[in-house]
Amino acid sequence: MSHISFGKETSIEKSLIETNKQLSKHIDDLAIQIDSLLSSRRQTLTNQSRVSLVGFTESFEGQGVRQDGHINIDLRFPNLEEKWKLQFSSYDTEDEFEGLGRNRTDGRPQEQKYGTSVAVVKQISNVNVTFRPRIELKDPLVSSFLLRFDHNLKLKPLAIHSTVKLFAHSIDGTGTALAFDFDRMLTKTLLFRWFNEMQYLDRDNIFFASQGPMVLKKISSSMAASQTLSLNSQSRTLNGLQPALAYRTDSYHLSGYRFIFTFSHVLYRNIFQYQISPSLNFNKVRNFKGEAGVLLRTELIF
Numbered sequence: 001m002s003h004i005s006f007g008k009e010t011s012i013e014k015s016l017i018e019t020n021k022q023l024s025k026h027i028d029d030l031a032i033q034i035d036s037l038l039s040s041r042r043q044t045l046t047n048q049s050r051v052s053l054v055g056f057t058e059s060f061e062g063q064g065v066r067q068d069g070h071i072n073i074d075l076r077f078p079n080l081e082e083k084w085k086l087q088f089s090s091y092d093t094e095d096e097f098e099g100l101g102r103n104r105t106d107g108r109p110q111e112q113k114y115g116t117s118v119a120v121v122k123q124i125s126n127v128n129v130t131f132r133p134r135i136e137l138k139d140p141l142v143s144s145f146l147l148r149f150d151h152n153l154k155l156k157p158l159a160i161h162s163t164v165k166l167f168a169h170s171i172d173g174t175g176t177a178l179a180f181d182f183d184r185m186l187t188k189t190l191l192f193r194w195f196n197e198m199q200y201l202d203r204d205n206i207f208f209a210s211q212g213p214m215v216l217k218k219i220s221s222s223m224a225a226s227q228t229l230s231l232n233s234q235s236r237t238l239n240g241l242q243p244a245l246a247y248r249t250d251s252y253h254l255s256g257y258r259f260i261f262t263f264s265h266v267l268y269r270n271i272f273q274y275q276i277s278p279s280l281n282f283n284k285v286r287n288f289k290g291e292a293g294v295l296l297r298t299e300l301i302f
Contacts, residue, residue, distance in 0.1 A: 173203030
């Protein structure tokens, strides 16, 4: 397992890296054994199973400091079927009820959701199709289903990335999410993106939208930075109106906007990385008064 570091490694660093390698090997060996048992094949293929410990520390003006974390176990079984993946995690990496771009425009920790999912991925023409049923380990059990379509189109000098999600949840109901990204490379290390995201939740009859510019800069092979302006809007149910009548012009409004700067650093490749995101938030519920915040995300990989 390769890694990146700066300066001479200390004996403690070397010991931690060696321990990480040994744990990673045990995880890969376990996945290979399970794969061989389920597939009845002894052929050894490259296994990319991993366990990640993700931690969050955030502080927003007037809210104090909050910490959270989760564990993500991603077991890969290449012999069972090339495009099947079984995943056990403490949170939903494809949380359809958090919005398509929540992580890139917010990044705040999600509620812990222990569960398992199986994703089936197929390519139909030039569209990637994903079907993913999921079970959350709760009492009682909670189930969800996701059907996702991804398409990439190059129209020089633009690259257009589109995503459509159809989802259903046994408690939260059904919904639809759309995303369209328009990318243009300004230089070899500088990318400009205009993102557009929309989401509709049928149970609450609410429509969310987020759009804005984003500039991404590759600083080195291990460091990157981005600057984002996110304009967020949502519909609202007016007093005295039925939900079906709630989408009049006066019921759709700007709910807030955010300026976010994000710095990402892979300190040790496949071992440890972190991300820090200071932001300035203007929300309608606080009369668009500016509120500063910062989020630190760390990830330890085995």
